[in-house]
Amino acid sequence: MSKYLVIYNGSAGNNDNEKIAHHFQRQATAHGDADLLATQSRQEALQAIQKRAKDYDCLVTIGGDGTLNTTCTALLKANVGTTLGIIPGGTVNNFAKALGLPLEADAAIDTILTGTARPVDLGYLPDTGQAIVSSLTIGKLAETAQNVKQSEKKRWGPMIYLFKGFKQLVTNRSYKFRLTVNDQTHVQRAQVILITTTNSVGGFISFNQEASFDDDLLHTFVLRRFTPRKLMNYGRLFIAGKFKNARGVSYFKSTSLTIENLSHRPLHTRIDGDPSVKLPIKVAIRSDFIQVMTPN
Missing domain, CATH: 3.40.50.10330 (Probable inorganic polyphosphate/atp-NAD kinase; domain 1)
Structure with missing residues (x-):
């Protein structure tokens, strides 16, 4: 029992x-x-x-x-x-x-x-112990999520994030980051950094066809610059699960990474839709720590 x-x-x-x-x-x-x-x-x-x-x-x-x-x-x-x-x-x-x-x-x-218990990956911040169940966002997507009202989420579901996200991304503001991943350091300006632990973002389960909930990896997308002219192509690739192939998007797979803010204004993260800590952060993956009951 x-x-x-x-x-x-x-x-x-x-x-x-x-x-x-x-x-x-x-x-x-x-x-x-x-x-x-x-x-x-x-x-x-x-x-x-x-x-x-x-x-x-x-x-x-x-x-x-x-x-x-x-x-x-x-x-x-x-x-x-x-x-x-x-x-x-x-x-x-x-x-x-x-x-x-x-x-x-x-x-x-x-x-x-x-059902059957299956092991799943769990992202986390080693410095604070906070879990990352699905995603961590920095930049424009984090600002977008903050501006989505509960009534809008209930009415439109995940589509409201896609609509407001692309609306935000065509603005000019970007941020300067230092990203250390797979023993390499990248310094660049970007509008968004998105880290996921599964194939799904915002309820779109085919967002990243290379990812799964038990692959022992973090999946990081760095979105450098969006323009209105590219908007339709980005939307098509997003829905088709090929967003990492979009021009202006860098994609990394790793078991850990660090992100530092080189901009003048402080930048906070959002984890699983809720406000979280400001940069700098270290992110890691913990495999087989938890299991989830799934259908037989």
Whole structure:
């Protein structure tokens, strides 16, 4: 019999999460025991998960990539590798889509209770211990995500990121970076740096056909300059999964890298859609630290 800890946002306005959590608890009785952990903030969740994770066979998250990031960050800080069950409840659910997980709650619950555990890669920042479940962005894409409203995400889904992202990218502002990857140092100006751990970005699961969630690699895209004339070609390559082939895009595969800001203004990162630390940063990959329940 397994022990499950169900983690969800218990703040006001998240009644659906609570209903799903209790539904999972009832469904799990034939397979084991399930305890519920409703948290009001990221900090509260981090502390509670670090303290309790070692006592359970599987941690079940209800939410999107941000909820997953909080859970994985807590596991890294506690150095507790374990199995995760995912009930997608976010707007984009990028990581769940990359793994081919069901997005509907009942099917997701069935996958957690009867599916197969598969090891997945987990990016992280060694200096802070923060996890990178799906992506880290710097520059224009980070600014774009900050300006996307929750109502727009609900109405348009991942397409809103694509639309607003390209709208931002045709502006002239760029930044100067020093990127050290695969024992080589690159100093250049760029509008965007994007680091991914899977084949999916913003819910587009064919974004990078060379990547997978268990290839032990970070995938880094450096976008130097976008122009309106190139916009249609970039959009076509983005959707076709060949964005790395676009003119003006540098692509690297590595197990770690460092990024330094050589511009005059401070630059912050966004990790899995939420604001994070400012540059400089070191990024690394941790393989086989966690497993995720996937369909048989």
